[in-house]
Amino acid sequence: MILDTPADLTRCTEQASGPSGLSAIHQPGTAATVWERTPLSGFQRWIDALPPEQLPRARVILRPEAVCDALLEIARLHxxxxxxxxxxxxxxxxxxxxxxxxxxxxxxxxxxxDVIQTNACRKFH
Structure with missing residues (x-):
């Protein structure tokens, strides 16, 4: 089934100044907000060098304050x-x-x- 995009959801705001601008998603007519971030160069080199099988993969439902502990366990398992x-x-x-x-x-x-090696999420992140 193909759904049409509602006409009132036409705006995308870019918030380069930080996370506080993300609340613009609640403004009428806003379909998306973007917070563009640049990774630290040392981090980017490190993660690029990890073999794909070591990159973390998981799907869990949890409370936001439990994410850190879950990620530590996911990292250990991988x-x-x-x-x-x-x-x-x-x-x-x-x-x-x-x-x-x-x-x-x-x-x-x-x-x-997930480890994405194709254009699997070309429309939504």
């Missing part, structure tokens, strides 16, 4: 080395989960981590 970059990854995803839960006013999240 054999991601205990290092500052792994901790940065866990801390960043945990912080994003808390921000998302706050913006969306939800008490549970569906956390999905």
């Amino acid at each position: 054999g991601i080395p205990d290092c500052p970059e792994r901790n940065l990854l866990v801390e960043d995803i945990s912080a994003l989960a808390l921000i998302f839960a706050d913006v969306m006013k939800c008490d549970h999240l569906q956390l999905r981590l």
